[in-house]
Amino acid sequence: xxxxxxxxxxxxxxxxxxxxxxxxxxxxxxxxxxxxxxxxxxxxxxxxxxxxxxxxxxxxxxxxxxxxxxxxxxxxxxxxxxxxxxxxxxxxxxxxxxxxxxxxxxxxxxxxxxxxxxxxxxxxxxxxxxxxxxxxxxxxxxxxxxxxxxxxxxxxxxxxxxxxxxxxxxxxxxxxxxxxxxxxxxxxxxxxxxxxxxxxxxxxxxxxxxxxxxxxxxxxxxxxxx
Numbered sequence: 001x002x003x004x005x006x007x008x009x010x011x012x013x014x015x016x017x018x019x020x021x022x023x024x025x026x027x028x029x030x031x032x033x034x035x036x037x038x039x040x041x042x043x044x045x046x047x048x049x050x051x052x053x054x055x056x057x058x059x060x061x062x063x064x065x066x067x068x069x070x071x072x073x074x075x076x077x078x079x080x081x082x083x084x085x086x087x088x089x090x091x092x093x094x095x096x097x098x099x100x101x102x103x104x105x106x107x108x109x110x111x112x113x114x115x116x117x118x119x120x121x122x123x124x125x126x127x128x129x130x131x132x133x134x135x136x137x138x139x140x141x142x143x144x145x146x147x148x149x150x151x152x153x154x155x156x157x158x159x160x161x162x163x164x165x166x167x168x169x170x171x172x173x174x175x176x177x178x179x180x181x182x183x184x185x186x187x188x189x190x191x192x193x194x195x196x197x198x199x200x201x202x203x204x205x206x207x208x209x210x211x212x213x214x215x216x217x218x219x220x221x222x223x224x225x226x
Contacts, residue, residue: 003166005216007173010154012212013092014177016205017099017150045136050182052140054175057151058168060144061158065167068159084160085220091153092213098149100206101199106149113147120145150174 071080097103124142127135154174158167 006157006161006170009092009212009216010157010170010174011177013095013150013154013209014174015180016209017095017178040133045130045133046183048133048136049140049143050179052137052142053144053182054140054172054179056141056144057154057171057175060151060155061171062164062168064155064159065161065170066164068162068167069164081160081162082220084156086217088153088156088160089213089217089220091149091156093210093217095149095153096206096208096210096213098206099209100203102206109152110147110149112152113145116145117147150178 068084091106091109094103094106094109098106120142124139127139127142130136130139151174154171158170161167161170
């Protein structure tokens with residue numbers, strides 16, 4: 001996989017997936033923001049929340065990249081990487097169709113992470129309402145493990161990288177793409193949610209994600225034929 005294109009793909013996945021982020025995480029983001037201690041800087045704490053979330057995404061990338069590094073070294077590297085690349089883009093296509101309101105198939109995938117979230121949710125509840133800076137960061141870290149199809153799609157790219165460091169960097173690119181929407185959601189919750197939940201906005205964002213996935217699959221197929 002061309003690394004520059006992969007970084008761009010993951011950044012765009014995070015950015016254009018903003019309508020999904022707002023639908024799934026937007027309520028959490030605004031709820032966390034409303035619970036922040038009034039004597040502390042609100043915007044700074046919202047940034048800290050998201051830094052915690054981003055750190056979890058990077059850890060996920062490092063872990064799945066390490067798994068890929070070990071697993072791929074024990075098998076045919078090219079065949080495994082190609083399979084993961086196709087799977088990642090098929091999932092990306094399904095997510096695009098979900099964002100556009102065309103198909104709900106991608107929602108079934110989000111159930112994969114529910115057992116992990118079931119164990120982490122009690123820890124999150126203990127940190128709420130947020131009363132300190134460390135608790136704020138901790139809430140962000142736990143937030144990063146919330147079951148999410150977008151995260152799973154990005155994780156497949158990280159797994160297919162076959163390298164722990166590359167996996168972490170791939171997830172960082174994805175996380176940075178999600179940052180503008182979720183930062184804005186924490187600060188301008190009502191206004192942004194109204195805009196991003198508009199049918200036309202969701203349709204355009206979803207079709208862009210789906211179109212990008214189709215293009216990446218087409219480029220891959222042409223490369224195999226060539």
